[in-house]
Amino acid sequence: MTAKVTVKDLHKAYGDNEVLKGINLEVQENEVVVMIGPSGSGKSTFLRTLNKLEDPTSGEILINGYNLVDKKTDINKVRENVGMVFQHFNLFPHLSVLENVILAPVELGKMSKEDAKALGMQLLTQVGLAEKADAKPTQLSGGQKQRVAIARALAMKPSIMLFDEPTSALDPEMVGDVLQVMRDLAEDGMTMIVVTHEMGFAKQVADRVVFFADGYIREQGTPEEVFNNPQDPRAQDFLNKVLNV
Amino acid sequence: MMKKHTWLKASWLMVTMLLGLIVFNTTTAHADTKEPHYVITTDTTFAPFEFQGQNGKYVGIDMDMLSAIAKKEHFTYKLVPIAFNSGAQGVLSGQFDAIIAGMTITPERQQVYDFGTPYYKTGIIAAVSPKSGITDLNQLRGKTVALKTGTGSAQYAVSIQKKYGFKVTYFNDSNTMYNAVALGNAAAAFEDDPVMKYAIKNGVKLKIITQPANGGEYGFAVKKGQNKELLAKFNAGYAAIKKDGTYDKIVAKYLGSNEAKFSGDAKENNSIIGLLKQNKNQFISGMIKTLQLTIFGIVFATIFGVLIGVLAVVPNKFAHGFSSTVIYIFRGLPLLVLAFFIYIGLPSLTGTKIPAIAAGLITLTLNEGAYIAAFVAGGLKHVDAGQMEAARSLGLPYWKAMRKVIMPQGIKLMIPSFVNQFIITLKDTSILSAIGIIELTQTGTVIISRNMQGFRVWFIVAMMYLIIITLLTFLAKWADKKFASK
Numbered sequence: 052m053t054a055k056v057t058v059k060d061l062h063k064a065y066g067d068n069e070v071l072k073g074i075n076l077e078v079q080e081n082e083v084v085v086m087i088g089p090s091g092s093g094k095s096t097f098l099r100t101l102n103k104l105e106d107p108t109s110g111e112i113l114i115n116g117y118n119l120v121d122k123k124t125d126i127n128k129v130r131e132n133v134g135m136v137f138q139h140f141n142l143f144p145h146l147s148v149l150e151n152v153i154l155a156p157v158e159l160g161k162m163s164k165e166d167a168k169a170l171g172m173q174l175l176t177q178v179g180l181a182e183k184a185d186a187k188p189t190q191l192s193g194g195q196k197q198r199v200a201i202a203r204a205l206a207m208k209p210s211i212m213l214f215d216e217p218t219s220a221l222d223p224e225m226v227g228d229v230l231q232v233m234r235d236l237a238e239d240g241m242t243m244i245v246v247t248h249e250m251g252f253a254k255q256v257a258d259r260v261v262f263f264a265d266g267y268i269r270e271q272g273t274p275e276e277v278f279n280n281p282q283d284p285r286a287q288d289f290l291n292k293v294l295n296v
Numbered sequence: 297m298m299k300k301h302t303w304l305k306a307s308w309l310m311v312t313m314l315l316g317l318i319v320f321n322t323t324t325a326h327a328d329t330k331e332p333h334y335v336i337t338t339d340t341t342f343a344p345f346e347f348q349g350q351n352g353k354y355v356g357i358d359m360d361m362l363s364a365i366a367k368k369e370h371f372t373y374k375l376v377p378i379a380f381n382s383g384a385q386g387v388l389s390g391q392f393d394a395i396i397a398g399m400t401i402t403p404e405r406q407q408v409y410d411f412g413t414p415y416y417k418t419g420i421i422a423a424v425s426p427k428s429g430i431t432d433l434n435q436l437r438g439k440t441v442a443l444k445t446g447t448g449s450a451q452y453a454v455s456i457q458k459k460y461g462f463k464v465t466y467f468n469d470s471n472t473m474y475n476a477v478a479l480g481n482a483a484a485a486f487e488d489d490p491v492m493k494y495a496i497k498n499g500v501k502l503k504i505i506t507q508p509a510n511g512g513e514y515g516f517a518v519k520k521g522q523n524k525e526l527l528a529k530f531n532a533g534y535a536a537i538k539k540d541g542t543y544d545k546i547v548a549k550y551l552g553s554n555e556a557k558f559s560g561d562a563k564e565n566n567s568i569i570g571l572l573k574q575n576k577n578q579f580i581s582g583m584i585k586t587l588q589l590t591i592f593g594i595v596f597a598t599i600f601g602v603l604i605g606v607l608a609v610v611p612n613k614f615a616h617g618f619s620s621t622v623i624y625i626f627r628g629l630p631l632l633v634l635a636f637f638i639y640i641g642l643p644s645l646t647g648t649k650i651p652a653i654a655a656g657l658i659t660l661t662l663n664e665g666a667y668i669a670a671f672v673a674g675g676l677k678h679v680d681a682g683q684m685e686a687a688r689s690l691g692l693p694y695w696k697a698m699r700k701v702i703m704p705q706g707i708k709l710m711i712p713s714f715v716n717q718f719i720i721t722l723k724d725t726s727i728l729s730a731i732g733i734i735e736l737t738q739t740g741t742v743i744i745s746r747n748m749q750g751f752r753v754w755f756i757v758a759m760m761y762l763i764i765i766t767l768l769t770f771l772a773k774w775a776d777k778k779f780a781s782k
Contacts, residue, residue: 104685131691141686145704155690158700200686207690 053116055080055211055242056101061110063096070096072266074110080210083243085253085274088263089289094246097263098215101244102126102133115210131159134204138216140196142188142203148175149184152203161207174202178232194225198232205236212236214245250293254278262286334373334526336362337383339397342470344494344550345514346377346397358396360546361415365533371526379468381446381741384517393523394530398488400448400512410522411515412530415543419489419508420449423496425478426503433506437461439483442473445741452510453486465652466734468741472640474500479643481652490551497551568752575743582739583760589653589725589735590764593660594718600661601668606698608673619669626666631727635659639731656728664721671713675706715772719765736760 056078063071070093078084086094099105100112103119103126112119117129143151152174153167162170175181178198180191188196197217204212214233218226230252237243237256247253253260253274260277262270262285269283278294281287338346338358346356354377366373376383376392384399386392388408400418401411422441424430433456440463443450450466457464465482467473470491476482478501485492489508496502516530537543572579607619626634639655650658679702687697729738740757 102689104689127691127693130689133689135686135689137682137686139682141680141682143683143686143701143705145708154700155687155692158696159691203690 054078054113055082055115056244057111057113058097058101059111061097061100061112062108063093063100063105064108069108070266071100071107074266074268076261076268078211078242078244080242081240082258083237083241083245083256084259084261085257086244086246086261086263087248087250087253087289088269092263093266094261094263095215098213098244098246101213102130102135104135131161131207132210134207134209134212136197136200136204136212136214136217138219140188140193140200140220142191142196142200144188146188147184148180148186148188148191148199151188151199152206155203156206159207167206170206171202174205175199177205177235178202179228192225193221194228197221197225197229201229201232201236211242211244214243214247216246216248218247218249248293250278262289264289332371332525334371334393334523335376335391336373336394336396337376337378337386337392338395339377339380339383339469342380342398342491344490357416357546357550358398360549361534361537361543362396364537364542364546365530368536369529369533371529380444381468384446387517387519390519390522394516394518394526396516398491398514399517400488401515402448402451402512405517408520409517410520410524410527411517412527413534414513414515415534416490416514416547417511418514419511420452420486421489421492421504421508422453422484422486422506423477423492423502423504424484425480426501428480428483430483431505433460433484436483439463440465440481442467442476442482442485444468444470444473444485444487445738447488448512449486449488455510466738466741468730470495472636472731474502475640476652477502479640481639481643481650494551568756571743571752572756575739578739578743579736579756579760582734582736583764585653585734586722586725586736587764589656589660589728589733590718590722590768592657593664593721593725596657596661597664597668597717597721598714600665602672604665604669605672605676608669609676609702610694619673623666623669623673626662627670629663631659631663631724632730634663635728635731652728652731652733655731656725656733659728660721660724664717664724667720668714668717671710671717672706675710675713676702678709679705711776715769715776718768718772722761722765722768 054077056076058074058076061071061074062069070091072093074093074097076084086098088094096105100107100119101114107120110120114129115132117124119126119129143154146154149168149171152171153164156162156167156170157164161167172181172184175184178201180195180198180202183191183195183199188199191199201217217233218229221229226249230249233243233245233252234256245252245257255274257274259271260274261268262277262281262283264283264285270277270281270286277286278290281290338354342356342358344356345358346354354375359375362373373393376386378386380397380399383392383395383397387395398416398418399405401414405411422433430436438461441453443453443464443466445466445468450464454464462483465476467476470487473482473485473487474495477485484505485502487495489511492502492504496504516527516534518524518527534543537546604619604622607615608623610616629637635655638658639650639652642655643650683701683705684697687701688694692700725735726737729735729741736757740753743753
């Protein structure tokens with residue numbers, strides 16, 4: 052079995068400030084990897100290099116066999132297969148909910164508008180928002196917006212989904228619905244890489260938990276290994292703080 | 297506290313000095329409390345009658361004569377050189393006591409001015425570019441002839457226009473008119489004999505093709521019924537310098553002259569309705585020209601502006617630099633300077649002439665376009681960066697993301713600025729009268745220069761602008777509603 056994602060010795064610096072200091076990671080098909088760690092540890096930056104929203108300074112990234120560092124690689128083709136969900140949703144405010152979902156497949160000629168609408172309604176049903184299809188994003192709550200954003204990413208039928216702190220901007224009572232949608236996705240076998248502070252979600256859903264600190268991966272393993280018996284002192288300290296509030 | 301005070305003092309000093317400089321520059325004789333003091337206007341360029349000498353002081357036949365008369369008659373004056381047409385109107389509005397500017401005495405003008413003793417007889421001649429091969433007025437058929445707004449020469453040229461079948465265009469000063477002919481934008485120019493000869497003697501590349509014809513007499517003028525004392529002093533002084541040979545010396549200093557005869561024109565009905573009726577065709581064609589300039593100007597400026605504005609946000613340093621340089625230059629240049637540069641400067645550099653209307657449209661495109669580019673760039677930058685990231689992460693290529701996601705949001709923010717810019721563009725077209733485009737403002741100028749009915753004609757012109765602006769604003773609101781509901 053070949054890995055969906057292979058990262059080798061990845062570095063990323065903004066001027067003199069190196070935020071990723073040599074990351075190595077492989078993610079297998081159907082695997083759910085949850086990345087945790089303190090703020091500024093580099094986990095979000097790392098996630099954004101996986102669809103080239105950030106350009107790596109050096110190292111190697113293979114996504115579905117495409118080499119992202121190679122300038123000849125058509126990044127748009129890679130991105131079609133990698134869905135991304137952002138902390139602040141980034142829904143397109145000038146379009147309706149359904150239009151948000153079907154924009155990319157229609158504009159990229161993946162399917163007819165009719166087919167896209169049918170798929171869009173199916174995805175909105177899946178995230179529990181079919182009745183909001185004609186609403187504008189501004190009429191939705193944060194949790195609803197994020198579920199639409201997930202449906203929008205899924206409309207391109209990606210084989211990998213990236214989640215960048217998807218619940219961090221939500222009111223606490225909204226978090227559950229979004230996590231449930233993500234849990235369903237995981238159960239359906241989606242390959243997922245999730246940056247989050249939701250330790251409960253990590254424990255329940257992750258196949259593997261990766262702990263970031265200071266631009267390095269300090270520790271990784273099954274949720275049981277990482278949460279119950281962390282080896283790295285930074286990980287011990289971090290988990291001690293977040294789990295024993 | 298101390299520092300602030302010094303600053304204030306320094307800036308106050310600067311302002312006073314600047315003001316002093318301006319006043320001093322325009323004064324040829326100093327005020328003396330015992331002698332009467334007048335404010336007299338003249339044209340900015342009408343050599344050899346008035347023009348700036350090497351030290352910036354105004355010299356010429358009119359100037360030397362006025363100075364000699366003032367000395368003889370014991371009065372002082374402040375000289376204010378401005379465009380002839382504005383000066384002539386300024387006398388009527390009371391801004392100036394008198395005008396001496398190679399002003400031809402006509403029956404129309406005598407209705408509103410009192411003229412002194414005619415002091416110079418002149419004829420009108422036509423000149424062409426030596427390169428044109430034109431030797432005869434008959435060869436001007438179908439061609440455009442350059443005239444100076446409000447002059448007797450222009451009136452004469454118009455009176456023979458039908459006979460020779462040429463078109464006319466107007467300029468506000470002799471120099472621009474000469475350039476238009478020298479550069480080939482106009483086939484010929486009509487001007488007073490001594491003025492044209494002096495210009496040619498001083499390096500203007502034109503060739504005279506006619507004998508002096510249909511001339512007139514120049515007169516010193518005050519507003520009808522006003523400044524009688526000044527007029528009497530002028531006449532007495534003129535008689536004295538004519539007698540003692542000063543006058544001949546002055547004229548000989550600047551040229552040797554010919555003389556010609558003169559005939560005038562009929563009166564005009566000067567009520568607003570009458571003015572509208574009389575000049576209906578001129579007003580309509582001026583309005584059409586203004587609308588053409590505005591609409592084409594807006595379309596081209598919008599295309600240019602959006603293009604340059606988008607270049608300011610694409611992820612490319614060269615594009616950013618290019619965009620901000622273009623905005624910096626064309627937003628920074630006054631529209632009038634840009635128009636002159638394109639119309640007169642560019643042909644001198646490249647050797648290819650540009651029709652005035654094309655030069656005007658290019659000017660509008662660059663200048664209004666730069667403003668549009670600035671707010672397009674601003675509007676696009678105002679769209680949250682996450683929007684582009686989200687669109688790109690779905691696999692949309694950059695330009696598709698720009699068009700489908702960023703632009704629609706940005707344009708919504710820009711609509712008020714667009715409406716504003718359209719109105720500004722309409723008003724800015726009036727500046728293009730300076731390069732001889734007879735749009736609405738220039739139409740007004742030309743009519744006024746003939747009938748001197750400044751207030752009424754400008755009232756008509758102002759109303760016409762307001763009507764166009766009202767229509768454009770309605771159109772913009774309608775478009776905005778249509779766009780917003782989408």
